[in-house]
Amino acid sequence: MGDWFPRIYDMAMRPLEQTKFKKIRTTLLDEAVGRILEVGSGTGVNFPYYRNATHVDAIEPNPTMRQQSYKNVRNSHVPIQTYSVKAEKLPFADNSFDSVVATLVFCTIPDPLQALEEIQRVGKPGAKLLLFEHVKVNQAFLEKTQDVLTPLWKQVCDGCHLNRDTLGILNQSNFSILNVDSHYKGIFLSITCFNNK
Numbered sequence: 064m065g066d067w068f069p070r071i072y073d074m075a076m077r078p079l080e081q082t083k084f085k086k087i088r089t090t091l092l093d094e095a096v097g098r099i100l101e102v103g104s105g106t107g108v109n110f111p112y113y114r115n116a117t118h119v120d121a122i123e124p125n126p127t128m129r130q131q132s133y134k135n136v137r138n139s140h141v142p143i144q145t146y147s148v149k150a151e152k153l154p155f156a157d158n159s160f161d162s163v164v165a166t167l168v169f170c171t172i173p174d175p176l177q178a179l180e181e182i183q184r185v186g187k188p189g190a191k192l193l194l195f196e197h198v199k200v201n202q203a204f205l206e207k208t209q210d211v212l213t214p215l216w217k218q219v220c221d222g223c224h225l226n227r228d229t230l231g232i233l234n235q236s237n238f239s240i241l242n243v244d245s246h247y248k249g250i251f252l253s254i255t256c257f258n259n260k
Contacts, residue, residue, distance in 0.1 A: 087246060088112050088166065091193050091253055097161025100185060102150045102178070103168025104128075107135030107143075116141040120160075124149045125221065150178035155185040162186075166195040169229045171222040179236040183258055192238055192256040199228040200249050230254065 092112040101109060104121035105128045113119055121143055123129040129145055136143045148154055150165075151174050163182050172178045182192060230252060233240055238256040245252055 083246065087195055087251075087253055091166070091195055091255075092164065094191060094193055094255065095162040095164050098159065100153075100155070100160040100163045100182070102163065102165040102182065103171065104132055104145065105168070107132030107139075109164060109166055110135035110139040110143055113139060113141045113143075116162075119143040120155065121145045122148045122150065122153070149173075151181060153181045153185050157184055158187045159185045160187060161190055163190060163192045164194075165192070167197065169194065169196050169232070170227045173222070175227070175229070175232050176235060179232070179238065183237055183260055186258040186260075188258060188260050190258040191241075192254075192258065194229070194233075194254040194256070195251065196227075196229045196254070197251050198230055198249070199226045202249070205250075 088109060089112055092109060093114065095113065096115040097117055099113065099116045099119045101119055101121040104110070104123045105125075107121070110119070110121075110132070119139075119141055121132070123132065123145060124147060126147060129147055132145060136145065146154065150168075150172050163186050165182075169175050169178075186192065230240075230243065233254065233256060237259050239259050240254060240256050242255040243252055244254075
């Protein structure tokens with residue numbers, strides 16, 4: 064796939080970002096404290112929302128999205144360093160992070176359980192994992208629609224699985240789920256987890 068999807072991503076998402084997503088991101092990222100790992104930072108949409116961070120290490124494997132994020136790095140209130148790496152193999156020492164953030168990214172990670180193992184490894188004991196994700200919907204017609212559309216959607220939208228059951232995957236991990244907030248009738252979830260190690 065070419066780099067057209069990353070180039071239109073911000074424009075396509077702008078209507079959602081300027082309405083409810085802004086409030087969701089503000090609320091979620093207020094909980095991110097200390098040294099923060101952001102997984103799949105994309106075009107840096109979250110960067111202006113960090114207020115309680117001492118430093119953010121942001122990983123993004125897509126070079127076009129990472130390049131587009133530099134404008135948001137410059138507009139951030141905290142120091143941010145970006146890395147071109149994947150979530151399944153993080154280049155950080157054990158117990159490095161106080162908080163981990165992932166927004167609208169677990170749908171694209173090829174091996175989400177491996178990514179969660181790595182996040183747990185680099186997070187400190189008791190670190191929060193803060194997610195905002197679109198997920199598989201628990202409604203028969205919409206669930207079937209997501210299943211039918213996902214193969215094409217993955218090709219068009221940079222590997223995004225419309226039908227990824229991120230909450231179910233988290234339940235298979237060693238994180239404890241502290242809170243789940245539903246948005247847009249369950250299509251999007253804000254999830255707060257605790258690193259149990």
